[in-house]
Amino acid sequence: MSQSLSHQDLSHQDRFARLTELLAERQDLWRPLPFQHRRPPWGEAWPGLEAALLKLSDAATTRLQDAPFRESPLDEWLPVAELARLVELPELAGDVVELPSSWAAHVGGRKWSQIEAFLPRVGASPGERLVEWCAGKGHMARALSRRLDAEVTALEWQPALCREGQRLAERQGASVRMAEQDVLAPGAGRWLSSDTRVAALHACGDLHGRLIELSTEHGNAMTLAPCCYQRTAEAHYRPLSRQGRERLAASGLSLTREDLAMAVQETVTAPRHVRRQREQAGGWRLGFDLLQREVRGVDAYLPVPSLAYGRLPGSFEAFCRWAAERKGLVLPAGLDWPAFEAAGHRRRAEVTRLELVRHLFRRPLEVWLVLDRTLRLEEAGFSVELGTFCERELTPRNLLLRASPPSRPLD
Ligand SMILES: C[S@@+](CC[C@H](N)C(=O)[O-])C[C@H]1O[C@@H](n2cnc3c(N)ncnc32)[C@H](O)[C@@H]1O
Structure with missing residues (x-):
């Protein structure tokens, strides 16, 4: 693969294929948790790497934690530039508007900023029935409803959150219906149809996995920012896409729940x-x-x-x-x-x-997981755009997948 290729030139399949190879080839490096070992198990297989890391200054260490791909001394051992290119994704287009500050009442500051960034990228079309997936108190559903002057159904399984969400919606005059629903339960698909668009901000592992599976059955559109890939019933990762299953089997890469947790280990937003x-x-x-x-x-x-x-x-x-x-x-x-x-x-x-070695593979693993979801939908005939919806300082879980079913191709 030529070094001059930019992210726009890479198809989802090619990006996924190369990431699978790199994650599989270097798993001896990124998998061990350094705090469990007196000396890293890879020390002898990678001469000089341990010493190079240990001599880094505090300032260089902090800088590399924050920006693992920039001016990294690890590029003597690892394909840092290629990894950087493979995880570079465009910011998804959306007509950004500042929402009235009064709408932010009862929403945490950071969560509100995430909603402001997510909402314009939902890409709802006139006539679509809107559903928020795993809505909490339906903060996004309220903003979406007020912004589009449309009714939004917000699915959430905790009765207390539903009650509070309904109260907030009524108080703000937002046309939101909080519906108590376990999205993993049989029958959750009744909220979906070919004229539905689902918005899901930070839906965890199996919760967004279920959304994807149900969407391939019901043909609804979706805008999804996934998170917490390790929150899954399976102890070993089972790819959603056919390409994922084939490539994983061919590469000898096997991912445990603990491995998946690496994809979301980033403290950039911690005070x-x-x-x-x-x-x-x-x-x-x-x-x-x-x-x-x-x-x-x-x-x-x-x-x-x-x-x-x-x-x-x-x-x-x-x-x-x-x-x-x-x-x-x-x-x-x-x-x-x-x-x-x-x-x-x-x-x-x-x-x-x-741990800087693991830092280098954290975002590649996250992008790989999102690509597996993307490919699952593409294999079912969906058109999928993949990109970011905000800076990672606002939330490190800033990847967004916008998918339209086969009956409604993207413009
Ligand atoms: C990470 S929070 C995201 C909430 C909201 N979308 C946000 O961004 O703040 C996940 C939400 O999913 C809900 N949830 C967890 N399991 C669920 C299930 N099986 N069915 C429906 N909702 C569920 C939780 O109660 C929680 O409100």
């Missing part, structure tokens, strides 16, 4: 204090890891349950005592807490650098 607490917790976890290996006399990683934000104990020692109790581990007296804590923070600095 500074949250990031600082994550760093603290990361250092403590790695300090505990060193300690438990010594106490148990077993040089192997021991998973410790996660803690909700704000629940982190007040000191490293308290954290280790909590973790030890959870794992049924008796800690001896006289442990050198400051030494283990300092070692944990040193290891966190190393792990952060080694």
Whole structure:
């Protein structure tokens, strides 16, 4: 594949084929989780790579976390420029308008900005019946209804969210009908028909998978921003498209739920204090890891349950005592807490650098997953546009798929 090809020249199939090859060929590099291993399992197979990562400055590490494809020292070992090109997608066209600020009442600031960016790209045509999929309180349904002066049906399975959504719609005079519906249940297809357009913002794994399957049966149009690919009943990823199944089988690539989680691991939007607490917790976890290996006399990683934000104990020692109790581990007296804590923070600095390899494959995996969805629809005769709907600072889950059924080709 020539280096001069731009993203416009690449078909969805070609992009998918090349991404499959690269993800399969380099799976020994991106799959291992560096915090689980004292030394990366790929160290010997990739001479020089570990050392190059470990000598990166803090500033270079932060820069590469944020922009993994720009001026990366990893290009000595990996096809950084090609990966960058394969994940480059156009911003989808949409007549961007600023919505009245009063419409944003009761919606979080970031969510409202996402709705403002998503809504003009829904691409609804006159006469279409509008449905919001997994709507929460129907914030987007209200904005869509007011913007298009149309009725919108919002599907959501939690009765409390439906009640609150209906109350907000009535109060704002928006023509929204909140409908209590488990979209995974039999019969969810009754809301879809060939004159329906579904809008789905951040519908998780199986929830958007179901939408795609039902849409191929009912022939509705859709505008979908998928997220949380790992929220799926299957422990091993089963591609939606025929090409996905064939290419996966031929390439020897197999993806677990844990692998899929990498596609959505990006903290670009986390506030500074949250990031600082994550760093603290990361250092403590790695300090505990060193300690438990010594106490148990077993040089192997021991998973410790996660803690909700704000629940982190007040000191490293308290954290280790909590973790030890959870794992049924008796800690001896006289442990050198400051030494283990300092070692944990040193290891966190190393792990952060080694994780830059995974960062490089995170967006390629996400684009690969969205392409699998795109190809599923194209194989069923849909016309599909794939691109972004906002900057990733607003939400890293900024990929959008706009699909029209065979009976209604795109203009
Ligand atoms: C990630 S939220 C997205 C909500 C909204 N679209 C947004 O962008 O804020 C997913 C929503 O799906 C709903 N949900 C989860 N499982 C569902 C199911 N089986 N059927 C219908 N809704 C479901 C959740 O209650 C939640 O409101």
